[in-house]
Amino acid sequence: MPWVNQDLCVGCSICVDECPVDAITEQENRKAVINDDLCIRCGKCHDLCPQDAVRHDSERIPQEIEANLTKTKDLLRYFETPQEQDQFCERMIRYFNKEKKVAEMTIDKIKDIKNVISK
Ligand code: SF4
Ligand code: SF4
Known part of the structure; x- marks a missing residue:
C-alpha cells in the first residue's frame, strides 16, 4: 500500500488529480494523504510524484x-x-x-x- 511521506510532500496536488479512484485527499496544509480503503494499488501516484513523496509499503516495516x-x-x-x-x-x-x-x-x-x- 503506497503512503505519502509528509516531510517530502509539497502539496502540488498532482497525485490528488490523477488518482483514478479519488483515494488521495489534500489536507489543510495541502499535503496529500492516501485512503487505504479506497486505494486500488495502481501505482500511478508513485510514478507521478515529482518529489518522490509517495513511498512503498516495505519502507514501513521497521x-x-x-x-x-x-x-x-x-x-x-x-x-x-x-x-x-x-x-x-x-x-x-x-x-x-x-x-x-x-x-x-x-x-x-x-x-x-x-x-x-x-x-
Ligand atoms: S504528487 Fe507528491 S508532492 Fe504532489 S501532492 Fe502528491 S505526494 Fe505531494
Ligand atoms: S496507488 Fe493508485 S489508487 Fe492508490 S492512491 Fe495511488 S493513484 Fe490512487
Missing part, C-alpha cells in the same frame, strides 16, 4: 515491527507473574505466526491467480 513490540510490551503489564507473562508472550507469538501463515498462504494463492493470467 515502524510496524516497533508498533507490534510496543503493543506487546504495553499489554504485558496486565500480567503479574513471570508465568502469566510467559504465557502471554506465547499467545502473541501464536498470533503473529498465524498472521505469517495467512500472508504466506495468500501469497501462494495470488501466485496461482498470476499463473492462470499469464497462460
Whole structure:
C-alpha cells in the first residue's frame, strides 16, 4: 500500500488529480494523504510524484515491527507473574505466526491467480 511521506510532500496536488479512484485527499496544509480503503494499488501516484513523496509499503516495516513490540510490551503489564507473562508472550507469538501463515498462504494463492493470467 503506497503512503505519502509528509516531510517530502509539497502539496502540488498532482497525485490528488490523477488518482483514478479519488483515494488521495489534500489536507489543510495541502499535503496529500492516501485512503487505504479506497486505494486500488495502481501505482500511478508513485510514478507521478515529482518529489518522490509517495513511498512503498516495505519502507514501513521497521515502524510496524516497533508498533507490534510496543503493543506487546504495553499489554504485558496486565500480567503479574513471570508465568502469566510467559504465557502471554506465547499467545502473541501464536498470533503473529498465524498472521505469517495467512500472508504466506495468500501469497501462494495470488501466485496461482498470476499463473492462470499469464497462460
Ligand atoms: S504528487 Fe507528491 S508532492 Fe504532489 S501532492 Fe502528491 S505526494 Fe505531494
Ligand atoms: S496507488 Fe493508485 S489508487 Fe492508490 S492512491 Fe495511488 S493513484 Fe490512487
